[in-house]
Amino acid sequence: MSSRTREQLEEALFPPLVALLVALICGDLLIMSYGQSPATVYRLLLEGTWGNAYGFGQVLYKATTLTFTGLAVSLGIRAGLFNVGAESQLAAGGFLAGVVGLGLSPAVPGLIAVPLCLIAAALGGGAVGALPGWLKVRFGAHEVIVTIMLNFIVLALLNWIVAAHLHVPETLHTPEIRTGSVPRLESVISAFHGSAANFTILIALTTAAFVWFYLFRSRRGFELRAVGLQPDAAEYGGVSVGGVWFRAMTVSGMIAGLGGVNYVLGYKHYYEEGFAGGSGFLGIAVALVGRNHPVGVVLAALFFATLSQGGLAIHAFVPKQMVEVLQGVVILAVAMSVPEVRAVLRRARKPVAA
Amino acid sequence: MNPISFLTQTLRIAIPYLFAASGGVIAERSGIISLELEGLMLTGAFSATLGTHYSGSPWIGVLAGIGGGLIFGLIHAVATIRYRADQVVVGIAINLLAIGVTRFFLKLAFASSSNSPRVAGFGGNAAAHGFDNPLVWMGLLAAPVLAFFLYRTPFGLRVRAVGEHPDAAASVGVSVEKVRYIAVAVSGMLAALGGVFLALDQHQFTDQMTSGRGFIAIAAVIFGRWDPMKAALACLFFAAAETLQIQLQGNQLIPSQFIEMIPYALTIIALAGVVGRAIPPAALGKTGE
Numbered sequence: 001m002s003s004r005t006r007e008q009l010e011e012a013l014f015p016p017l018v019a020l021l022v023a024l025i026c027g028d029l030l031i032m033s034y035g036q037s038p039a040t041v042y043r044l045l046l047e048g049t050w051g052n053a054y055g056f057g058q059v060l061y062k063a064t065t066l067t068f069t070g071l072a073v074s075l076g077i078r079a080g081l082f083n084v085g086a087e088s089q090l091a092a093g094g095f096l097a098g099v100v101g102l103g104l105s106p107a108v109p110g111l112i113a114v115p116l117c118l119i120a121a122a123l124g125g126g127a128v129g130a131l132p133g134w135l136k137v138r139f140g141a142h143e144v145i146v147t148i149m150l151n152f153i154v155l156a157l158l159n160w161i162v163a164a165h166l167h168v169p170e171t172l173h174t175p176e177i178r179t180g181s182v183p184r185l186e187s188v189i190s191a192f193h194g195s196a197a198n199f200t201i202l203i204a205l206t207t208a209a210f211v212w213f214y215l216f217r218s219r220r221g222f223e224l225r226a227v228g229l230q231p232d233a234a235e236y237g238g239v240s241v242g243g244v245w246f247r248a249m250t251v252s253g254m255i256a257g258l259g260g261v262n263y264v265l266g267y268k269h270y271y272e273e274g275f276a277g278g279s280g281f282l283g284i285a286v287a288l289v290g291r292n293h294p295v296g297v298v299l300a301a302l303f304f305a306t307l308s309q310g311g312l313a314i315h316a317f318v319p320k321q322m323v324e325v326l327q328g329v330v331i332l333a334v335a336m337s338v339p340e341v342r343a344v345l346r347r348a349r350k351p352v353a354a
Numbered sequence: 355m356n357p358i359s360f361l362t363q364t365l366r367i368a369i370p371y372l373f374a375a376s377g378g379v380i381a382e383r384s385g386i387i388s389l390e391l392e393g394l395m396l397t398g399a400f401s402a403t404l405g406t407h408y409s410g411s412p413w414i415g416v417l418a419g420i421g422g423g424l425i426f427g428l429i430h431a432v433a434t435i436r437y438r439a440d441q442v443v444v445g446i447a448i449n450l451l452a453i454g455v456t457r458f459f460l461k462l463a464f465a466s467s468s469n470s471p472r473v474a475g476f477g478g479n480a481a482a483h484g485f486d487n488p489l490v491w492m493g494l495l496a497a498p499v500l501a502f503f504l505y506r507t508p509f510g511l512r513v514r515a516v517g518e519h520p521d522a523a524a525s526v527g528v529s530v531e532k533v534r535y536i537a538v539a540v541s542g543m544l545a546a547l548g549g550v551f552l553a554l555d556q557h558q559f560t561d562q563m564t565s566g567r568g569f570i571a572i573a574a575v576i577f578g579r580w581d582p583m584k585a586a587l588a589c590l591f592f593a594a595a596e597t598l599q600i601q602l603q604g605n606q607l608i609p610s611q612f613i614e615m616i617p618y619a620l621t622i623i624a625l626a627g628v629v630g631r632a633i634p635p636a637a638l639g640k641t642g643e
Contacts, residue, residue, distance in 0.1 A: 034462065082442050141625035142634070144442050145576060148389070148569060149618035160611035284446055319467070321457035328451030332429070335439035335447060 007349065012291040014341040016300070019289065019333035023326045030325060034318045041314050048313020049306045055313065057185060057195025061267070062305035063298075064197075065090070067204040068259025069283025070301050071211050072125075072252045074292035076143075078215060079248035080228040085132060085147030086256040087280025088154035089125035094260020095158050096124035098271035099166075101177025101264070113180035117265055118203070118258065125257015126250050128154055133249025137242035143249065151280075159273050173272035182266040198266030205298070207255060212294040214251075224248055256280065282308075285331045360597055362483040366555070368593035369493035370395065370564075373548035374571035375578070375585045376496040377541035382580055383504065384537035385517040385637040389445025390430055391545045392568025393452030397422040398546025400456040403559035404463060406473040412554050415473070416489070419550035420543045426452060427542015431535050441639050449568075457561060468561050475554040489551045496544060497586035504582060513537050517635035545571070573621040580635060592617045 028038040049055045069086040076083035083089075100120040104113050132146040166174045182199050186192040215221040226234040227244040235241045263275045286304055290296030307327060311320030374391045381388040398419040405418025430448055433439040457467065464470045477486035484490055504510035515523035516530045524530050548567070553559050570592055578585030599613040 030458065084442070084446070135622065135626050139626040141622065141627075144387075144389075145572070145625060146622050149573065149621050152566065152569065152618045153615045153622075156611040156614045160609050163611075164609065281446065281450065284443065285450075288443060319458055319461040321454055321461060321467075324454030325451065325458055326454075328447050328454050331447035332433060332439075332444060332451065335443040336433045336437040338440075339438040 007345070011342055011345055012293070012296070014345070015334045015337040016289050016291070018337045018341070019330045022333040023330045026329045027322065027326055030322050031318050036317050041318055044314050044317065045306075045310035049310045053189075053191035054193070054195050055309060057192040057197040058309045059302065059305045060185070060201055061196040061198070061262070062308055063301040064201045064204045064262045064266075065259045065279045066282055066286050066301035066304055067208060067298055068262070069256050069280050070286030070290055070297040071208060071294060072129075072256035072259070073283045073287035074290065074294075074297055075211060075215070075224075075255065076248055076252040077287060077292050078228045079224045079244055080231060081133075081136075081245060081248055081252075082144045083129065083132075083147055083249060083252045083256075084144055084284065085128060085150050085154075085253070085280070086259075086283045087276050087278070088147075088151040089128045089253040089256035090259045090280045091158055091276045092128045092154055092260070093121035093125035093254075093257025094264040094275060095161075095271045096257075097121040097180070097261050098174055098177055098264045101180035101269075102175060104179050106178040108179050110180065114182060114265065117177075117180040118261060121257045121261050121264075122254040123257070125260070126254035129253015129256070130246065130250040133246040136249070137246050158271075162271065162273055168270075171272075172274070173268070173270045176269045177265070180265055181269050182261065184266070196267040198262070200262040200266040203258065203261065207258060208294040208298050211255070215294075220244075220247070256283070282327065285327060288331060288334050358483070360594075360601065363600070364590065364594045364597045365490065365494075366484055367596050368589050369490055369551050370548035370567050371571050371574055371589035371593060372493045372496055372586055373551065374545040374568055375574040375589050376500045376582060377544035377546075377548075378571055378575040379578075379580055379582050379585050380500060380504070380513065380537050380544070381541035382575060382638055383517045383635055384513045384534045385520060385635055385640065386431075386434060386534055386538050386541075387441040387445060387639045388430075388538075388541055388545075388575075389442060389572065390426070390448035390452075390568075391548075391571050392564055392566065393445075393449040394423045394426055394542050394545035395549035395552070395564040395568050395571075396452045396456055396562070397426045398549030399553035399563055400459065400549075400559050401546070402550040402553045403470045403473055404459075406475075406554065407463075407470065410474060412474050412476055415554060416547070416550055419546050419553070423542040423544075423546020423549070424539055425542075427539050427545075428535075430542070431538040435531050435534050435538075453562060456559070460559065460561065470559040472557050473554070475557050487551075487555070489547070489554065492547065493551060496547075497582045500544075501582040509533075509536075514635075517637055520637050520640075570617050573617040576621050576634075577617070577624050579624075579633075588617075 031038045031041045049059050069090060072086050073083055097117040097120050100117045128150060132143045132150060135141040135146050136143045162174060168175055185197040215225060223239045224244050226239060227241050231241045264271050282304055286297055286300045290300035307323045311323035374395055378388045378391050401422025402415040402419030406412050406415030426448055430444055433444045434441045461467055476488055477484065504513060512528050512533045515528060516533045520530045549564055552563055574585045574588035574592060577588040595613055595616045599610050
């Protein structure tokens with residue numbers, strides 16, 4: 001390993017480790033405030049997630065959605081953009097996938113219907129991502145605020161469409177899709193029985209591989225990272241910064257949109273109001289802890305999925321809301337330690353008599 | 355529609371916005387992005403409920419609420435100013451943290467995952483139309499008082515200076531960090547008061563009771579071009595739209611979801627500059643290296 005790679009790895013790995021330590025200590029305090037023993041509660045948390053097939057299946061299911069939203073956010077950050085809109089992009093993707101699955105004839109085989117639904121999901125999310133990208137390039141409107149505001153607008157719009165035109169009476173969801181469902185993992189590995197884990201996980205891993213290739217092996221990805229590091233220098237080097245920004249927001253939205261498939265095609269087989277349930281926002285945490293690298297994002301998605309499923313496992317002893325506190329603590333600790341760790345490491349590396 | 359009830363209801367809906375938007379204005383004018391208004395309001399609402407519940411006095415609740423907002427505001431300040439953490443990330447983290455912390459302690463203190471028991475509040479005399487609630491008066495005064503501080507006092511000048519040209523401010527001896535710490539701390543307390551009003555007005559804390567009001571306040575800050583009085587007008591306007599929606603309920607001329615969209619859509623339009631571009635303070639968001 002070259003010393004440059006090692007330095008990069010150190011700078012990437014230290015902040016999440018610091019954050020984990022801080023989160024463990026905060027967790028201890030919260031558990032003790034409830035009069036329980038931290039060791040017991042942490043053991044339960046692990047047993048309920050990685051200790052049995054059902055729990056592990058649920059972790060995989062939750063990690064699948066988070067991988068998509070984490071990849072989406074990290075791709076934006078690599079281009080120097082903050083996509084806070086993954087939540088509504090996810091919802092729009094799931095909605096369109098559900099609409100296509102509902103509209104197609106049941107006679108259309110899955111091999112055709114699933115790709116069509118995937119395309120619809122990517123288009124839905126991509127459209128919601130492209131708008132802030134265009135507004136930034138054309139008018140200089142800050143993408144953070146625009147994506148936050150768009151979250152509310154898009155979710156309200158989807159709620160209205162479902163409530164006014166598409167819902168099953170007495171519910172907040174659409175009718176079941178007629179074709180295009182993605183099989184569950186339990187259909188192949190029976191131990192996963194009852195868990196929502198499904199083959200969307202393969203699409204998530206493929207997307208992670210695609211993002212890695214795009215970022216680190218393609219010319220467009222090189223341009224994207226150049227713009228993220230130094231837009232002015234990239235522009236001077238002949239890169240169209242506006243083009244990169246627009247593309248990055250669109251692709252970011254498409255990836256988040258694909259995430260909607262996990263719930264709509266793989267789990268419930270219908271679009272339901274509020275199904276995104278914060279996964280888009282948690283994608284920001286996933287990208288941050290995963291240090292915006294596809295491999296890191298997959299690992300961080302597993303970590304946050306474990307926390308969220310683990311909350312259910314410990315609920316009898318400590319309120320599951322504890323994991324929500326820890327999620328916030330982890331994000332805060334990583335955000336605070338990134339610049340600090342970099343400064344400390346660079347100081348330590350500086351030759352003494354420079 | 356009865357105009358008096360329309361006005362009083364608009365006012366009542368606007369009070370939390372007025373507090374939170376004033377908090378947003380002062381933090382952002384000092385150069386710190388305040389996406390955490392929602393979390394600050396939620397913390398304020400919960401602390402106020404705790405304080406009122408254990409003391410029986412809503413005034414102690416107000417102080418507790420201000421204290422809760424101050425703590426979260428200081429966390430934000432330390433993370434972004436001392437540790438140079440990304441302001442957007444910290445804002446989002448504080449919002450998540452506030453949801454988690456209030457839920458956890460709601461369970462711990464009141465053994466409930468949905469709401470607290472009933473607590474005391476202010477006023478309640480129907481003939482006074484809400485004006486017997488001191489928080490209403492404080493909310494109405496927040497923006498004019500802030501405008502006076504920002505534009506008519508030396509400290510306000512410093513706040514504006516560090517938000518526009520921190521280097522220039524530092525070169526004439528202003529401690530940029532100190533001014534920002536104070537601005538963010540005040541922002542935390544102001545935004546928390548918005549939550550305090552909600553909790554005491556409804557006489558209880560309910561899970562996620564701020565339900566996006568902090569983001570409407572951010573919309574008002576931007577739509578009001580980072581000016582206290584214009585932001586306050588935006589708050590009143592958004593509140594009027596909401597009141598209209600409530601009072602027209604059943605009358606499905608325009609679906610309620612479309613009225614919900616108004617503040618957000620207007621903010622995007624303002625940012626895109628279709629009718630006079632909204633330009634943020636020059637140093638907004640730039641505390642990282």
